[in-house]
Structures are given as C-alpha cells and as structure tokens.
Amino acid sequence: MAVTPASDAFIAPEINSFGQSFRDYNAESERQKSVEEFYWLNHINQTYDFVKKMREEYSKLNRVEMSIWECCELLNEVVDDSDPDLDEPQIEHLLQTAEAVRKDYPNEDWLHLTALIHDLGKVLLLPKFGGLPQWAVVGDTHPLGCAFDEAIVHHKYFKENPDHNNSSYNFKYGIYSHGCGLENVMMSWGHDDYMYLVAKENGTTLPQAGLFIIRYHSFYPLHKSGAYEHLMNKEDEENLKWLQIFNKYDLYSKSKVRIDVEKVKPYYLSLIGKYFPEKLKW
Numbered sequence: 001m002a003v004t005p006a007s008d009a010f011i012a013p014e015i016n017s018f019g020q021s022f023r024d025y026n027a028e029s030e031r032q033k034s035v036e037e038f039y040w041l042n043h044i045n046q047t048y049d050f051v052k053k054m055r056e057e058y059s060k061l062n063r064v065e066m067s068i069w070e071c072c073e074l075l076n077e078v079v080d081d082s083d084p085d086l087d088e089p090q091i092e093h094l095l096q097t098a099e100a101v102r103k104d105y106p107n108e109d110w111l112h113l114t115a116l117i118h119d120l121g122k123v124l125l126l127p128k129f130g131g132l133p134q135w136a137v138v139g140d141t142h143p144l145g146c147a148f149d150e151a152i153v154h155h156k157y158f159k160e161n162p163d164h165n166n167s168s169y170n171f172k173y174g175i176y177s178h179g180c181g182l183e184n185v186m187m188s189w190g191h192d193d194y195m196y197l198v199a200k201e202n203g204t205t206l207p208q209a210g211l212f213i214i215r216y217h218s219f220y221p222l223h224k225s226g227a228y229e230h231l232m233n234k235e236d237e238e239n240l241k242w243l244q245i246f247n248k249y250d251l252y253s254k255s256k257v258r259i260d261v262e263k264v265k266p267y268y269l270s271l272i273g274k275y276f277p278e279k280l281k282w
C-alpha cells in the first residue's frame with residue numbers, strides 16, 4: 001500500500017547534532033574513535049554460535065514483567081556507544097522519531113508506535129536484562145552463517161572473527177539459499193532481534209511491516225547498500241519499502257529539539273493499549 005506523507009513533510013537535515021554528516025564513521029573525533037573500537041569488538045565476537053546461544057537464552061522471556069511505557073522510561077539510563085550521531089538518552093530519540101513519523105503519516109498509527117518502541121531492546125544493556133556489553137546490543141546488524149559483505153561498516157575487523165575462516169560460512173550464500181527469506185537468516189544479536197522476539201511472543205497486533213522494521217532497522221548493509229538482497233523473499237521486499245520510509249526518521253530526526261514527554265504521553269499510551277497487552281514478559 002503506497003501512502004503519501006502529509007504536506008509540510010519532515011525534511012532531513014544535512015548535518016547531525018555534532019555538526020558532521022550523518023553516519024560518518026571516518027570523521028576525526030573522540031566520539032568516532034570509541035565507535036570504531038565498538039565495531040572492532042562487535043565484528044570479532046558476533047559469531048553464529050554466539051547468536052544461537054543468545055537467541056536460546058533470551059527466548060525464555062523470564063527476566064522482567066513490565067509495560068511498554070515502563071520500558072521506555074528505563075531507556076533514560078541508556079546511551080548507545082555505537083552511534084556517531086547521538087549522545088543523549090534513548091527516550092529522547094524514540095520520541096523525536098515517533099513524532100516526526102506522526103507528523104508525516106498521521107493515519108498510520110502502527111508506524112508511530114513502531115517508531116516509539118523500535119529501540120526498546122537496548123534495555124539489554126541494563127543489569128536486570130543481563131547487562132550485556134554494548135557490542136552485543138547496539139550497532140549495525142548483519143547475517144551470520146554466510147560471507148560478511150564489504151558493505152558492513154568497518155568490515156576489516158571481520159578478519160579476526162572465527163566464522164571468517166569457516167568454510168561452511170565464508171561464501172555468498174553460506175548455509176542459506178536464494179530467496180530463503182530473512183526470517184530464516186541468523187542475524188547478529190542485538191536490540192533489534194530481542195525487541196522483535198518480545199513483541200511477537202507477547203502477541204502484539206502490529207502488522208508484519210511493523211515487526212519487520214523492529215527486527216531489521218539496524219540492518220544498514222541491506223537498506224542502505226542493497227547487500228544480501230539475494231536472501232530476501234517477496235514479503236521481505238514489500239516490508240522493506242516501509243523500513244526505508246522509517247529509516248529517514250530513525251536516522252535524521254536525531255537533534256537537540258526536546259520533546260514534551262508529558263504532552264505526548266497520553267497519545268502513545270493509547271496506541272500501546274491498542275497493539276499490546278498491559279504487561280509483557282521480557
């Protein structure tokens with residue numbers, strides 16, 4: 001379904017709040033150095049076996065019971081070390097993204113809610129959720145079980161990943177087949193896959209496009225560079241259109257503009273009640 005954004009639509013800024021181009025991983029700054037160190041750890045440690053272990057552990061959903069909004073408030077404690085554009089608490093980014101989407105697509109309430117919750121999986125950084133290291137929670141995601149495409153940021157560090165020399169994994173298709181569908185692909189572990197798991201297993205009524213956005217919004221090698229398209233099926237192709245719409249808001253709404261949380265809270269609580277149970281298992 002093609003949907004045209006409202007008039008007076010959101011216009012993407014040209015520079016981030018640091019005065020640099022968005023997703024510039026080469027600009028010289030202390031922030032950039034920490035981001036590169038993050039990807040070094042990420043690319044060494046994200047292996048097929050590690051991800052399999054994480055999926056098995058977190059699919060138990062036995063850590064916390066709480067509402068979506070309670071989880072949003074927990075994100076006040078989180079800063080993402082992998083993000084070269086953002087150094088503010090995550091709830092600011094969630095509301096900036098959701099409000100920008102709401103302005104341009106006023107009738108797609110599922111998209112507003114998807115924008116609000118897309119990063120909630122970053123609570124994995126907090127002790128009660130396992131206190132996972134940053135490299136196992138945030139950053140761009142990519143498939144495991146097949147070759148690491150050069151479109152992945154800081155690709156050079158994969159040389160130290162054990163899967164790099166695994167003859168079952170280190171070619172284009174690896175363990176997969178053409179058009180197998182992304183749902184059958186093991187993605188690097190992080191907040192995307194975790195929040196998808198939480199939403200799905202708690203019986204959300206969000207449409208498939210919403211779940212797709214949650215699960216793959218960090219899969220920049222695909223939606224920015226077109227890598228791994230050979231693994232997609234027809235449903236993925238349709239859902240990708242929505243992800244590419246969403247991505248503009250996820251990336252470029254990062255700014256110093258503050259959101260009045262109490263003013264917008266009633267609207268988002270109504271959406272949460274529409275699409276989710278009151279309490280979720282995490």
